[in-house]
Amino acid sequence: MDGNPTPLAQPLLSCRGVSVDYVVGNLNARACNRVTLDIHPGETVGLAGESGCGKSTFAFAITRMHNAPALISEGEILFEGRDVLKMSDRELRAFRWKETAMVFQSAMNALNPVITIGEQLIDVILAHQDISRDAAWARGEELLETVGIAKSRMTSFAHQLSGGMRQRVVIAIALVLRPKLIVMDEPTTALDVVVEREIMDELQDLKERYGFAILFISHDLGLMGEICDRIGIMYAGNLVELGEARQVLEQPRHPYTKGLVGSFPTIHGPKTRLHGIPGNPVNLLQLPQGCNFQSRCTACISRCQTDEPRLVTVAETPPHLAACHLVSAATEADTKVVEEATS
Amino acid sequence: MSDIAEITVEDMVIDFPVGGGLFRKRYLRAANGVSLSLRAGEALAIVGESGSGKSTCARAIARITPPTGGTIRVDGVEITAPGFRQSQRDYASKVQMIFQDPFGSLNPVHTIRHHLARPIRIHAPELSAAEVEARVISTLERVGLSPAAQTAGKFPYELSGGQRQRVAIARALAVGARFILADEPISMLDVSIRLGILNLMDDMKREGIGFMYITHDIATARYFAERTAVMYLGHMVEWGESDSVTQSPRHPYTQLLISAVPEAGIRKTRERKAKKAEIPMRTPESRGCPFAGRCLKVMDQCHADMPPITQLEENHYVRCHLY
Numbered sequence: 001m002d003g004n005p006t007p008l009a010q011p012l013l014s015c016r017g018v019s020v021d022y023v024v025g026n027l028n029a030r031a032c033n034r035v036t037l038d039i040h041p042g043e044t045v046g047l048a049g050e051s052g053c054g055k056s057t058f059a060f061a062i063t064r065m066h067n068a069p070a071l072i073s074e075g076e077i078l079f080e081g082r083d084v085l086k087m088s089d090r091e092l093r094a095f096r097w098k099e100t101a102m103v104f105q106s107a108m109n110a111l112n113p114v115i116t117i118g119e120q121l122i123d124v125i126l127a128h129q130d131i132s133r134d135a136a137w138a139r140g141e142e143l144l145e146t147v148g149i150a151k152s153r154m155t156s157f158a159h160q161l162s163g164g165m166r167q168r169v170v171i172a173i174a175l176v177l178r179p180k181l182i183v184m185d186e187p188t189t190a191l192d193v194v195v196e197r198e199i200m201d202e203l204q205d206l207k208e209r210y211g212f213a214i215l216f217i218s219h220d221l222g223l224m225g226e227i228c229d230r231i232g233i234m235y236a237g238n239l240v241e242l243g244e245a246r247q248v249l250e251q252p253r254h255p256y257t258k259g260l261v262g263s264f265p266t267i268h269g270p271k272t273r274l275h276g277i278p279g280n281p282v283n284l285l286q287l288p289q290g291c292n293f294q295s296r297c298t299a300c301i302s303r304c305q306t307d308e309p310r311l312v313t314v315a316e317t318p319p320h321l322a323a324c325h326l327v328s329a330a331t332e333a334d335t336k337v338v339e340e341a342t343s
Numbered sequence: 344m345s346d347i348a349e350i351t352v353e354d355m356v357i358d359f360p361v362g363g364g365l366f367r368k369r370y371l372r373a374a375n376g377v378s379l380s381l382r383a384g385e386a387l388a389i390v391g392e393s394g395s396g397k398s399t400c401a402r403a404i405a406r407i408t409p410p411t412g413g414t415i416r417v418d419g420v421e422i423t424a425p426g427f428r429q430s431q432r433d434y435a436s437k438v439q440m441i442f443q444d445p446f447g448s449l450n451p452v453h454t455i456r457h458h459l460a461r462p463i464r465i466h467a468p469e470l471s472a473a474e475v476e477a478r479v480i481s482t483l484e485r486v487g488l489s490p491a492a493q494t495a496g497k498f499p500y501e502l503s504g505g506q507r508q509r510v511a512i513a514r515a516l517a518v519g520a521r522f523i524l525a526d527e528p529i530s531m532l533d534v535s536i537r538l539g540i541l542n543l544m545d546d547m548k549r550e551g552i553g554f555m556y557i558t559h560d561i562a563t564a565r566y567f568a569e570r571t572a573v574m575y576l577g578h579m580v581e582w583g584e585s586d587s588v589t590q591s592p593r594h595p596y597t598q599l600l601i602s603a604v605p606e607a608g609i610r611k612t613r614e615r616k617a618k619k620a621e622i623p624m625r626t627p628e629s630r631g632c633p634f635a636g637r638c639l640k641v642m643d644q645c646h647a648d649m650p651p652i653t654q655l656e657e658n659h660y661v662r663c664h665l666y
Contacts, residue, residue: 051533148619192392193600194600194617196605197603219534222606223605226606260534260535263534263535264562265538265541265563265565266562267561267601267604268606271565271586273542274542274566276536276537280503281536
C-alpha cells in the first residue's frame with residue numbers, strides 16, 4: 001500500500017484514548033496517556049521515542065499482553081471493529097497470533113533454548129489449526145525458507161544459530177498464521193548493521209508478498225524513515241507528534257521531535273556540531289503540571305507550565321498532528337482539537 | 344610517568360585458546376597484524392561488527408589482555424618488552440577504559456563520591472581528605488554533573504544512563520587519564536542523550552585527552568573521530584582520515600558497512616552487496632583475506648594471501664588486492 005491511505009478506509013486497528021498505568025502500592029505511573037492511533041491495512045506505522053516513553057507498553061496493550069501491575073485504565077481498542085478490551089480469554093487466544101503477532105527485541109530470549117526451532121514453529125500451527133503434525137512440519141519448513149533459512153535448520157536449537165538467524169526464526173514464527181498486523185518491538189536493535197539491513201530487506205519482501213500491516217517500534221529514526229509510511233513520536237507517555245514519515249522527519253513541529261531528529265549524526269552531508277536534547281528523561285512518577293517536556297524544552301512558554309498541550313492538526317492533507325502550545329498558537333485560526341473531534 | 348603524547352601499536356596479534364587436547368591446543372585469532380596509533384587530543388574510531396576484535400585491541404592497550412605478538416610503545420618506550428617493569432598502576436592512571444554498560448560498571452551500594460574518591464586515593468595517596476574531596480567535586484563539574492556536591496552523595500540508581508556514563512568518564516579523568524579507551528560508550532544510552540556524551544568527549548579532546556572510540560556506528564565515528572579504522576575479523580581492512588574513509592570507502596567491506604547504514608527518506612536499492620556466508624573463525628593457520636568468503640569481487644589471490652597495505656591518499660590506507 002502506498003504511504004497515504006484514504007481516511008475513509010476502515011482502519012485495521014483503531015486505538016482511541018488508550019491509557020496504561022503501572023500501579024504499585026499507592027504510586028501510579030502513567031506510561032501511556034490517552035494515545036489515539038489508527039493503523040490501516042498494509043500500512044507500516046512507526047512509533048519512536050526514548051526508553052520509558054511508553055512505546056513498548058502501548059504495543060503490549062494493543063493485544064492485552066501487558067501484565068500486572070500494568071493496567072489499561074481508559075480507552076478503546078478496536079480491531080476490525082471488534083473491541084479487544086471486551087474479548088474473553090478464549091477469543092483473545094484466537095485473536096493473538098492469528099490476527100496480530102509480535103516480534104520482540106531480544107530474539108535470544110524469545111526462543112526456547114531446550115526445544116528445536118521446528119517444534120516451536122509447529123507448536124503455533126497446531127495450537128491454532130486442525131492439521132496433522134506432518135503437514136504442520138512441512139509448512140514450518142516452507143516458512144523457514146521464506147525467511148532465508150535452510151529447512152534443515154528445523155532440527156537446530158536456538159544456540160546453534162547466529163543472532164540474525166534467530167531473529168529470522170522469530171519473524172517466521174510470527175508469520176506462521178498469516179496475521180494482518182505484526183507488532184515489532186525493536187526487532188533489530190541487538191543486531192549488527194549489516195545483518196539489520198538484510199533482515200529489513202527481507203521484511204519488505206515479505207510484506208509485499210503477504211500484505212500485513214506493521215507497527216514498528218524503535219528509537220532509530222533513520223531506519224524508520226526508510227520503512228515507515230507514518231511515524232508517531234512519544235514522550236513520557238504522550239503521543240506528541242504523528243504524521244507521514246517524510247513530514248515528521250523533514251518538518252518536525254514538536255520541539256522534542258526536532259531534538260530527536262537532530263540527535264543522529266549522518267554518514268553523508270555536512271559535518272556540524274549537533275546538540276541532542278539537553279537534560280534527562282522525565283520521571284513518570286513526578287510529572288510536572290502542564291507539558292511533560294517543559295524541563296528540557298528550549299522554546300518553553302508560560303502556558304507550558306500550566307496547561308497540558310493536546311494533539312492538534314498542523315496540516316490536513318496529509319494529516320500531521322502535534323501536541324505543543326507553540327504549534328497550537330501558530331495555527332490557532334484553523335486549529336481543531338483532535339480529541340474533541342474524534343470523541 | 345609524565346604525560347603521554349602517543350601510543351603506538353605495531354603488528355599486534357592476540358590469540359585466545361579455544362579448547363583442543365592436552366598436546367594440541369586450538370587457538371582463535373582475535374586480532375592479527377593490528378597497527379595503529381593514538382595521539383593526545385585526537386580520537387581514533389575503531390569500527391566493526393561484533394566479533395571483529397575491536398574490544399580485544401582496546402583491552403590489550405589497557406594491559407588487561409596480554410597480546411600474543413607485536414609491540415605496544417608509549418612515546419617510543421616498548422611496554423610489551425620482556426623485562427619491562429613499569430608499574431601497572433602508573434600506566435593505568437594515564438590510560439583508562441570506559442565501558443558500554445553504565446548500569447553494570449558502577450557499584451550499586453556505593454555513592455558516586457566513593458566511585459571517584461577511591462581511585463584518587465589509590466593513585467595519589469599523598470593527597471589529604473580535603474584535597475581528594477576537592478578533586479571529586481571539580482571532576483564532577485568538569486563532566487557537567489552539577490551541582491557536584493549533591494551528585495557526589497547520590498547512589499548510581501538515582502542517576503540516568505547518561506549521568507552514569509558521565510560518572511564513568513569522571514572516574515577516568517579523576518586519576519589523571521591522558522588516554523581514554525571508550526568501548527561503545529553511547530550504544531546503551533537513550534538517543535537524546537548520546538550526543539551529550541559525544542560532545543563532552545569532544546570537549547575533553549580539546550583539553551588534550553586522546554580517545555580510542557570503539558563503535559559499530561560508523562556515522563558517530565565520522566562525527567567524533569579525526570581518524571577511523573575499520574576492522575573485520577581481527578584485521579584492520581581500511582583506515583585513514585574519517586572523512587576520507589566514510590565518503591570514499593574503497594574496501595568492499597567498508598562499502599558494505601556504509602551502504603547498510605539507515606538513512607531517513609532514502610529507500611536503499613536492494614542489490615546484494617555481499618555474499619551470504621557464515622562468518623568463519625580465524626585461527627593462526629587461516630590464510631588469505633578475512634573477507635574473501637563474502638566479497639563479491641573476490642579473486643583467486645584473495646584466498647591465498649593476506650593483501651598488503653596500499654596507500655590510497657596521504658592519509659588513507661586499505662588492505663585489499665583490488666588496489
